[in-house]
Every structure is written in C-alpha cells, then in structure tokens.
Amino acid sequence: MNNLRIAPSQESPTITFNTDGHFKIEGISLVPNVHSFYKPVFDWLDEFEKNLPPKIVVELEFEYLNTASIHTVVTIIKRLVSYTEKNVDLKVIWCYAAEDDDLLENGQNFMNYVNFPFEFQAR
C-alpha cells in the first residue's frame, strides 16, 4: 500500500496520508464537489484500515473551508476516531495562526462535531 498524496490547487488542500499513521490536511478547501475530490481519501482509508498502525497523528491546518468541506473532513475524522475502538492511539492536532481567533473557534467547533479531544497548536 502506498502513501496518499494529493497536491494542492487554488481551491483544494494538500492531503498527505502516510501508511505509518502520519496524516496532514492543509490549505483551503473550496472544491465545488466534495464527493469527487475527497473520494480518493475514503478509498485509501478502506485499504488502510485493514492493517492499522498502533498510533495515528493527524494534523489539520486549514486556511478556510466551505461548509461542504467541513462536513466531509468531519466525516474523515470521525472515521479515524472509530479506529480508537480497535486500540489505535489517535491524536488530532488543530494548527492555527496564533492571532487568528476565528480559526481557533473553527477548530473548537470541529472538535464538538467529532466528539473527540483535539490538541490546539498556535503557530
């Protein structure tokens, strides 16, 4: 199984999902059709979860997202959270610019949507 790497565009984020359990999504997500854009991620997770690593660390560093993207990324994180029931140690890190209170609040809302504690890192 290969690592997943989706290059960024002016409307979509960089997505890096490594088989060793290091995941990162960063940038903007304004894609007009979230189903088609994020399908490779869900397909990759279908394979990945057949042989889960003991630890997964996912970093989320968004500039901004549209509501459909928020919904889809939340679905992805919920899926990762479900792996904790299989004894996977999951850490979700929400990265934001230190002076950006709006992005911090966005992360807190994300955390509420998935009902799993995040680590917040101001950068």
Added chain:
Amino acid sequence: MIEKPVIEDILGVIVSNERISDYLLVVYGPLNQDVLVSTIRLAESKLKLQQFPQGLISKTKAICAEILQNINKHQFKHDTYQPYLVLGSKDHTLFIYAGNIISEKSKAIITEKLENYLSVKEENFRSFYTNAFKNAVLTEEGNAGLGLLEMFYRSNRNLKYNINKITDNLFSFNLNIELSQQLVPQS
C-alpha cells in the same frame, strides 16, 4: 439589487451608501469558480493591506466563500439584474453586501431557513449551529445546505436580508452583513 445599465449607475448606488466610507472590493456580474476563488484572495489581500485583524480576515473569507458559492450554484442569467458582492468598512465595522436572482422555490427555502435561524435565541445559537453540522447530510451534488447558517453564525447573527419580486417567478435576494468585531489595525 444593482441594475446593469452603466457602471456609473452601479458606482452611484455604492457611493450613496452612507454606511460605508471605504470601499474595499466590488464584484459585479456572472461568476464561476475561478472568479470566486480570485475574489476571496483579493478580499484577503485588501484586508491585509488595511491591517485588519487576522481573525476578522478569516471570518470575512469564510462568509464571502459561502455567499459566492451560493451565487455560483444558483445564479440565474438575467439581462437587467446581475449578482454582486461589495465589501467595505466604516469606523469599526466591516460591511458585506451581496445579491443575486433567485427562483420562487429558492425564495421559499431561503426565507424558511433564515426565519428559523432568527427565531433561535442568542444564547442557544452556538449549540443550534453545531447540531446542524452534526446532523447535516450532503446531497449527491455535495451540498450541505449550511451556507446561510454559516454566514449567520460567523457574523454573530448580524445578517439582514430582503427579497423583492421581479417577475412572477424571479426575485432579487439581497444580504447585508455586518462584522462589528474590533477593526483596530494591528501595530
């Protein structure tokens, strides 16, 4: 709604608006995804140039993204009425004006949603908002149906709207959003 005839008329309408003293950005006419993304980038650059706080810039970008995506998805071609988005500021308030043509069906949906949001008490609104996201279901086209709610939430409920009849089946939908967070330039 701004009518098409000549650009002087458009600017005349904008200049006569006493609620804005500094016009940061005016976008007028049909949109596509490229215009949408470029507009948000331009808005960000203008706000950074004016040294607005980063939190307000992020909030404005998120609201503009939802406005422009709604217009892009639902815009009607019309000879006289064109979609628009105006970003401006006065004192410590940032204003976003936007409008587009909508169908009678969309009018009913928008009105029901906005009146529903307006009926929620302020102290309950954040939980209402998060529950809406938790319970949302994406359509086959990838729409979450949460754009208006996002604008309402991020503007701290400072969103006003009007819908005016143009023909039996077409209406102009106009939004007026105020972001009254402290706009003191960063040193």
